[in-house]
Structure formats: structure tokens, C-alpha cells
Amino acid sequence: MTGSIGDGPLGGGPERNDGPPRPRVPWPRGAAEDGPPLPPPVRATAASLDHRTLKSLLGAWALSACSAEETAAVESHLTDCATCAEEAVRLRDAVGLLRSEDSLDLDPLLRARVLENCLGRRPARIPVPEWAGPYDAETARLDALLRDLGPGDWAAPVVLAWHRGTRRVSVADVIGHLTAVDGLICAALGEDSALGAEAPRDPTERTIEHWRRSGGRTGGEVREEWREQGHTLLRTVSFAGRSAGGLDVSYGDFKLPLRDAFVDRAFECWIHAGDIADAVAYPYGPPAPRHLKAMLNLTARLLPIALAGRRRAGLAASPARWVEAGTPGRSVHLELEGEGGGDWFIPLDSPAAVGSRDESVAQVALEATEFCQLAAGHREPEELAVGQAGDRQAIRDVLAATASLSRM
Amino acid sequence: MATPAPPRWDRKMQQRLARGEEAALCELYDRFASLVHGLAYRVMGEEDAAGQITREVFGYIWENPDAYDPKEGNLRSWIATLTQRQAVHRLRRCEADRIRAGGERTSEQFERKVCEANTAARADFIKSSMPASIRDTLDQAYLHRRDYRQTAAELGLTEDEARRRLRLGLQMLSTAMQPGPSAGSGSASGSVSGQGSPR
Numbered sequence: 001m002t003g004s005i006g007d008g009p010l011g012g013g014p015e016r017n018d019g020p021p022r023p024r025v026p027w028p029r030g031a032a033e034d035g036p037p038l039p040p041p042v043r044a045t046a047a048s049l050d051h052r053t054l055k056s057l058l059g060a061w062a063l064s065a066c067s068a069e070e071t072a073a074v075e076s077h078l079t080d081c082a083t084c085a086e087e088a089v090r091l092r093d094a095v096g097l098l099r100s101e102d103s104l105d106l107d108p109l110l111r112a113r114v115l116e117n118c119l120g121r122r123p124a125r126i127p128v129p130e131w132a133g134p135y136d137a138e139t140a141r142l143d144a145l146l147r148d149l150g151p152g153d154w155a156a157p158v159v160l161a162w163h164r165g166t167r168r169v170s171v172a173d174v175i176g177h178l179t180a181v182d183g184l185i186c187a188a189l190g191e192d193s194a195l196g197a198e199a200p201r202d203p204t205e206r207t208i209e210h211w212r213r214s215g216g217r218t219g220g221e222v223r224e225e226w227r228e229q230g231h232t233l234l235r236t237v238s239f240a241g242r243s244a245g246g247l248d249v250s251y252g253d254f255k256l257p258l259r260d261a262f263v264d265r266a267f268e269c270w271i272h273a274g275d276i277a278d279a280v281a282y283p284y285g286p287p288a289p290r291h292l293k294a295m296l297n298l299t300a301r302l303l304p305i306a307l308a309g310r311r312r313a314g315l316a317a318s319p320a321r322w323v324e325a326g327t328p329g330r331s332v333h334l335e336l337e338g339e340g341g342g343d344w345f346i347p348l349d350s351p352a353a354v355g356s357r358d359e360s361v362a363q364v365a366l367e368a369t370e371f372c373q374l375a376a377g378h379r380e381p382e383e384l385a386v387g388q389a390g391d392r393q394a395i396r397d398v399l400a401a402t403a404s405l406s407r408m
Numbered sequence: 409m410a411t412p413a414p415p416r417w418d419r420k421m422q423q424r425l426a427r428g429e430e431a432a433l434c435e436l437y438d439r440f441a442s443l444v445h446g447l448a449y450r451v452m453g454e455e456d457a458a459g460q461i462t463r464e465v466f467g468y469i470w471e472n473p474d475a476y477d478p479k480e481g482n483l484r485s486w487i488a489t490l491t492q493r494q495a496v497h498r499l500r501r502c503e504a505d506r507i508r509a510g511g512e513r514t515s516e517q518f519e520r521k522v523c524e525a526n527t528a529a530r531a532d533f534i535k536s537s538m539p540a541s542i543r544d545t546l547d548q549a550y551l552h553r554r555d556y557r558q559t560a561a562e563l564g565l566t567e568d569e570a571r572r573r574l575r576l577g578l579q580m581l582s583t584a585m586q587p588g589p590s591a592g593s594g595s596a597s598g599s600v601s602g603q604g605s606p607r
Binding site: 056057058059060062063065066067087090091093094095097098106107110111113114115117118119121122123124125126127128136140143144147150151231234235238 | 427428431437441445466467470527531549551552553554556557559562570571572573575584585
């Protein structure tokens with residue numbers, strides 16, 4: 001059936017003089033037959049190629065998908081064969097039509113604007129809970145990046161870094177890691193995760209289990225599994241409603257309420273998307289300001305707990321003072337700059353104390369996104385450009401506690 | 409990726425949209441935004457207008473999920489048609505505004521844009537309806553920039569077969585470039601309220 005369409009009457013390419021620029025194909029010269037063999041070719045490169053073969057190469061030629069020798073042979077043939085020349089022009093034009101949607105990166109802000117417009121016109125009967133918004137946006141952003149990857153990119157080396165270690169993996173492994181840990185939320189919601197109910201809860205063990213099981217899969221399959229699970233999560237949590245936000249999600253040796261776990265997973269998604277983007281040399285920006293803010297709020301709430309843990313482990317530099325639960329205690333004023341940033345007051349002495357501007361013993365200022373990189377274990381406290389004033393030991397403790405929040 | 413979703417996905421999506429599931433709207437956007445924006449950008453040639461059309465098309469679908477009839481074709485080609493209509497509608501309005509403001513009539517250029525819009529929507533329809541084996545082969549060569557030998561190796565085909573599919577795929581696509589007035593500039597006067605699939 002090859003050629004049944006191409007040899008039909010729809011050609012007409014050379015007659016049109018509008019439309020996209022013509023490829024540089026020599027103009028047809030008189031009619032040529034399909035059958036008879038060509039005269040001895042002038043170029044040695046075309047020696048072994050007959051009309052039939054050259055004709056079969058036209059599609060590959062139009063897509064610039066043949067060897068240099070074949071390209072030269074085809075182009076030399078086109079000066080002699082009107083049928084092929086006509087088809088060549090038409091196929092080159094058709095290549096232009098393939099470019100329907102891959103030519104532009106979509107602005108991630110457009111997504112928010114489009115969805116907002118829709119929901120303004122018709123409010124959702126089953127909304128996505130607000131605290132799942134960052135997860136929805138970040139997974140969509142990463143998915144758009146993954147869609148642009150070629151098959152070779154999936155094996156590109158990525159360095160996963162956290163404060164206690166690094167690990168060299170592939171792009172596909174990073175997605176497997178996200179799938180494995182996102183699956184903890186599935187478990188909390190009573191949904192099947194990709195790994196099943198028996199899989200370990202500890203994020204590292206769980207990830208390794210996932211890698212063990214998914215060796216040899218293509219990038220497309222890995223992406224599909226991750227994306228499908230993410231969609232299921234958002235859908236399930238929408239039906240469960242806002243009130244489900246208090247459910248516990250177990251991470252093995254700690255747990256987070258569902259509403260925080262979603263923000264945590266959005267944070268991880270952004271951070272690892274950044275790792276992937278670095279590996280394949282793509283630009284990748286920070287989350288939308290309000291989503292970044294949600295991530296910073298969560299980090300700031302986890303900090304007093306991390307500080308207390310480090311103090312118990314003898315890792316804290318500054319001595320604790322007793323403070324009554326629920327009252328203002330000594331605090332570090334964390335000033336995070338840039339969109340989504342703001343001021344946070346981190347109580348130093350107890351997670352039960354209330355952070356307070358009046359009780360601030362030190363102030364530290366840095367870029368909000370740099371602070372996130374610190375919390376992700378991508379920066380050491382010493383390497384950060386920070387403005388600081390007041391109790392240096394307290395600042396060191398807060399920054400070290402921030403770095404200690406990171407995990408694989 | 410012009411891969412159409414399975415029909416079951418289309419029907420399920422429609423039901424979820426009708427039910428008012430925000431998560432379904434998000435999925436719909438993620439699946440089709442680059443199609444809508446890409447087609448709109450092709451016609452309008454600028455980002456703002458393409459963004460505006462994207463907003464209008466998704467707004468329309470979200471408000472009128474029942475306007476889609478699965479019997480008439482897949483969701484993807486319905487959305488492509490809506491987009492093309494909306495783009496042409498907007499183009500006509502801009503043109504009318506310009507002439508009213510004393511601008512010169514540039515009907516030739518204008519009609520060419522309309523024709524391109526129709527061609528682009530048709531091409532997407534053809535690509536999403538062609539056999540997956542041919543579409544995948546085209547994607548290997550076009551999106552992933554492989555030559556036909558690498559394409560053949562990647563897909564486990566003979567080199568002959570890879571060449572055949574590339575040529576056949578482009579031949580199919582080239583039928584989208586129907587010259588002449590039958591290209592549908594007359595039928596595309598409505599805004600996003602019509603139905604049907606591009607032919």
C-alpha cells in the first residue's frame with residue numbers, strides 16, 4: 001500500500017505559492033516513469049540505489065532522517081525524477097504540520113490562570129483541597145518537563161543529595177523515588193500504592209525496594225506509573241474532602257498529617273524536578289509564590305521539632321532555657337527574601353513554645369529559595385550567603401536543624 | 409504527543425467534568441493544554457492571544473462538558489476543533505476592529521491565516537487518528553531526532569518498514585493541506601459553541 005496516497009491527485013505542492021517557505025528542492029523536469037532503471041549515476045554514492053529505494057527514502061529524507069550519502073543520492077535523484085520531486089515537496093511541507101504542540105514551553109502561570117478562570121465560571125462541586133494545590137501544580141510542572149525528555153535523557157545521571165549523603169542515580173530512578181514515597185499517602189488514604197501494602201514505610205528502604213522491582217522499565221512506563229498514582233491521590237483526597245487533612249501519614253519513624261504530607265511531597269517534587277532539570281540542562285523555576293509560602297510554613301513548623309531532636313542528641317550549640325508551653329520563647333527571626341518569602345519566628349527552646357518577635361535573640365536573612373535548598377540538603381549552612389545579627393550560636397543551630405530536615 | 413486517549417478515558421473524563429471534579433479539570437488541562445495553546449499560537453502568532461484562547465476553550469469545556477459527543481470522535485479532536493474555531497473567531501474580530509479603526513484590509517494575509525488554522529487542526533486530527541504504529545515511528549524521527557535506522561532499531565522494525573512508515577505517515581499528514589476555499593473558512597465563523605470534528 002506504500003505510495004497509494006502519495007501518488008494520488010492531492011499533490012499540487014509546486015502550484016501553490018503561499019504558505020511556509022519551500023524547501024530547496026529542484027523543480028520537476030518533465031515526466032519520469034516509475035519502472036525503467038535510471039541512467040548510470042554520476043555520483044558513486046548513489047550507485048547502489050535504484051528508483052524504488054530512493055522513493056522509499058523520501059519520508060526519511062523529508063524528516064532529515066537518512067545518512068549523508070542517502071541524502072545526497074535522493075537529492076540528486078530529485079533533479080531527474082518529477083514524480084519523486086513532487087512528492088518530496090509535499091512531504092517536506094507535511095513535516096511542518098508535525099509541529100502542532102511541541103514548539104513552545106507552556107508558561108506554568110498559564111495553568112493557574114486557566115484553572116482559576118474555569119472555577120470562576122463554574123465552581124467545582126468536588127474541589128481539590130487547598131493544601132493539595134502545591135502538589136497538583138508541582139507534579140504538573142514536573143510532568144511537563146518529563147514530556148520533553150528524549151529516550152536517552154531517562155538514563156542521564158542525577159546526583160541525589162541530602163545532608164547525610166549523596167547517591168548517583170538516573171532520571172528514571174528519581175521518578176521511581178518520588179513514586180515510592182508518594183505511595184505513603186496512598187497507604188494512609190487506603191488506596192493501593194504502586195508498591196502494595198507490604199512495602200517498607202521508611203522512605204529510603206521504600207525507594208530501594210521500588211528500584212529493585214522496576215529495573216528495565218522504560219522512561220515512559222516509569223512516568224506513567226508516577227503520574228497515574230499522583231492523579232489518583234488528588235482525586236481520592238478531593239472526595240475525602242478538607243476534613244481528611246488531619247489523617248496521619250506514616251513515614252516509618254515519623255508521621256505528618258495528610259495536609260502537611262501533601263505539601264512535603266510537593267516540596268520534594270520541586271526539588272527533584274530541579275535535580276532532573278540540572279541533569280538534562282533545562283531551566284526550571286521555583287514554585288508559585290503562594291505554594292512556596294506553604295512549603296516555607298511547613299518547614300518553619302518542623303524546625304522547632306528538629307531543634308529539640310538535635311539538642312537531645314547533643315548536637316546543639318546553644319543551651320536551652322526552660323519555657324512554659326504556649327508562651328513566647330527565645331526565637332530566631334528568619335527573614336526569607338523573594339516572592340513567597342516573609343518573616344518567621346522560630347522558637348529555640350521547645351516545640352511547645354510560641355515564636356515571638358519580641359523574644360528574638362538573633363536575626364538571619366537569606367533568599368527563600370536558598371533556604372529551601374538548605375532544607376533539601378543541597379547546600380551546607382556554611383556555604384550560604386546570609387545576613388545575620390545577634391546570637392550566632394542560635395543561628396547556627398537553626399541552620400543546622402534546617403539542613404537536618406533533608407532525607408533521600 | 410498527539411496520542412489520543414482510549415475512548416473509555418474520554419467518556420470517563422466527560423462524566424467527571426460533568427460531576428464538577430476539579431481534579432478532572434486539572435487532568436484535562438495537563439493532557440490538552442499544549443495542543444490548545446499550540447494550535448492557538450499557530451493562528452495568532454502571539455503569546456497573549458494564545459493564552460486567552462486557551463482560557464476560553466477550557467472555560468467552555470468546563471462549563472459545557474455535555475457538548476462533547478463521544479459518538480462524533482475522540483475528545484482530542486473535539487478540543488482541536490473548538491480551539492480552531494475560537495482562534496478563527498478571534499482573528500475575525502481583530503480584523504474587523506482593525507478595519508473599523510481605519511486600517512487597511514489585508515484579506516489575503518487574513519485568509520491565509522484562517523486556512524493555516526484549519527490545516528493545523530486537520531493535521532492534528534489526522535495524526536491522532538492514524539495507526540499508532542505509524543505515529544510512533546514519526547515521533548521517533550521527528551520528536552527524538554533519530555534517523556530511520558535508529559528508529560528501526562528502537563522499534564524493532566526492518567529498515568524497509570521504518571522507511572515505509574515514515575513516508576506513509578507524511579503522506580497521510582499531507583492530505584491536511586487541501587488548497588482552496590473548501591478548507592472551511594466559511595464554516596468556522598462561530599465561537600466556541602459549535603460541535604463536530606474537523607474534516
